Amino acid sequence: MKELQAYIRREGVVLSEHVLKVNSFLNHQVNPSLVMSIGENFAARFRGEDITKVMTVEASGIHFAFATALSMGVPFIYAKKTKAITQDNGVYTASTYSFTRQQTYQITVSKDFLSSADRVLIIDDILAEGASVKGLREIIDAAGAKLMGVGVVIEKSFQSGRKSLDEAGIPVHALARIAAMSPDEGITFLED
Amino acid sequence: MKELQAYIRREGVVLSEHVLKVNSFLNHQVNPSLVMSIGENFAARFRGEDITKVMTVEASGIHFAFATALSMGVPFIYAKKTKAITQDNGVYTASTYSFTRQQTYQITVSKDFLSSADRVLIIDDILAEGASVKGLREIIDAAGAKLMGVGVVIEKSFQSGRKSLDEAGIPVHALARIAAMSPDEGITFLED
Numbered sequence: 001m002k003e004l005q006a007y008i009r010r011e012g013v014v015l016s017e018h019v020l021k022v023n024s025f026l027n028h029q030v031n032p033s034l035v036m037s038i039g040e041n042f043a044a045r046f047r048g049e050d051i052t053k054v055m056t057v058e059a060s061g062i063h064f065a066f067a068t069a070l071s072m073g074v075p076f077i078y079a080k081k082t083k084a085i086t087q088d089n090g091v092y093t094a095s096t097y098s099f100t101r102q103q104t105y106q107i108t109v110s111k112d113f114l115s116s117a118d119r120v121l122i123i124d125d126i127l128a129e130g131a132s133v134k135g136l137r138e139i140i141d142a143a144g145a146k147l148m149g150v151g152v153v154i155e156k157s158f159q160s161g162r163k164s165l166d167e168a169g170i171p172v173h174a175l176a177r178i179a180a181m182s183p184d185e186g187i188t189f190l191e192d
Numbered sequence: 193m194k195e196l197q198a199y200i201r202r203e204g205v206v207l208s209e210h211v212l213k214v215n216s217f218l219n220h221q222v223n224p225s226l227v228m229s230i231g232e233n234f235a236a237r238f239r240g241e242d243i244t245k246v247m248t249v250e251a252s253g254i255h256f257a258f259a260t261a262l263s264m265g266v267p268f269i270y271a272k273k274t275k276a277i278t279q280d281n282g283v284y285t286a287s288t289y290s291f292t293r294q295q296t297y298q299i300t301v302s303k304d305f306l307s308s309a310d311r312v313l314i315i316d317d318i319l320a321e322g323a324s325v326k327g328l329r330e331i332i333d334a335a336g337a338k339l340m341g342v343g344v345v346i347e348k349s350f351q352s353g354r355k356s357l358d359e360a361g362i363p364v365h366a367l368a369r370i371a372a373m374s375p376d377e378g379i380t381f382l383e384d
Binding site: 023024025028029030031032033035036058059062063066067069070073074075076077078080109110112113 | 215216217220221222223224225227228250251254255258259261262265266267268269270272301302304305
């Protein structure tokens with residue numbers, strides 16, 4: 001998505017070879033019309049798949065999941081992050097590791113909102129090692145639902161998340177694929 | 193907002209005189225077209241105020257802030273919740289108490305995104321004791337920005353949040369005002 005790549009070049013800050021700051025327009029201050037275009041792009045890519053639910057993890061995936069779900073005319077679910085290790089019979093749970101925060105979270109989704117009849121599209125802001133997507137996949141599997149694809153706004157293609165999904169045969173649509181980045185050299189995009 | 197009140201009557205679950213569960217359509221599974229109507233309603237109410245930024249707190253305010261900001265054509269900011277007591281010169285911080293989680297959080301907003309030129313509209317999902325709004329007001333004050341109003345999806349009018357805002361002379365627009373509720377008697381709405 002050219003508009004997004006232009007934004008990232010103009011407003012993104014490369015802090016290291018692994019850390020890209022996009023908090024002026026994507027995940028702290030947010031440009032809503034850009035996010036709406038992102039959602040429409042995901043919706044167009046997966047419109048043929050009879051998606052019944054969009055899923056993401058709180059908090060930074062919520063506005064992208066909302067924009068996508070609005071465009072597709074289906075509900076979305078955001079998994080809740082909890083640090084407490086509570087067992088509740090009414091929820092599906094999975095563990096996910098945050099590299100940014102160096103912390104393991106449990107994510108939970110109420111059993112009321114996901115069933116074997118669902119065809120799910122996962123939406124997330126950043127795909128790096130793929131920890132959030134892995135947690136959501138466990139929940140989708142536990143519900144007997146079908147994962148139809150994954151849409152990510154920014155993919156750090158040099159980390160392992162994309163490769164794992166490709167190997168599992170899951171369709172991935174990434175709007176900005178970063179082949180490499182550094183504070184000195186800037187960002188090199190792959191074309192998707 | 194009649195459509196919202198009808199949803200709350202149909203799908204809301206009154207767990208006690210203080211706790212209303214709306215997680216099938218507002219804050220876990222989300223109905224995107226309803227949320228978009230909510231955002232358009234807030235935008236219409238505050239359109240004359242030359243709002244420059246919409247603000248909320250992660251996570252459950254994000255989709256409402258996004259829908260409102262999209263309708264108004266301005267950016268939104270979501271304050272981050274952290275439990276760590278970090279001092280960072282680059283952020284405004286405030287403490288806020290979550291009654292649901294019985295826990296004090298720090299909320300933070302980068303100084304890059306809020307200035308004395310800003311005219312701010314706060315959007316949140318639920319107004320009860322007003323703890324989140326209080327934290328956001330501290331941040332807006334610290335930035336020298338101007339708070340133009342507060343939009344909340346559900347107000348529990350029998351708790352103190354609305355009264356505090358009325359006393360401070362801050363315009364509040366609540367889409368569903370709950371005068372009283374109980375598992376046996378159901379919900380009584382005030383008209384706004």
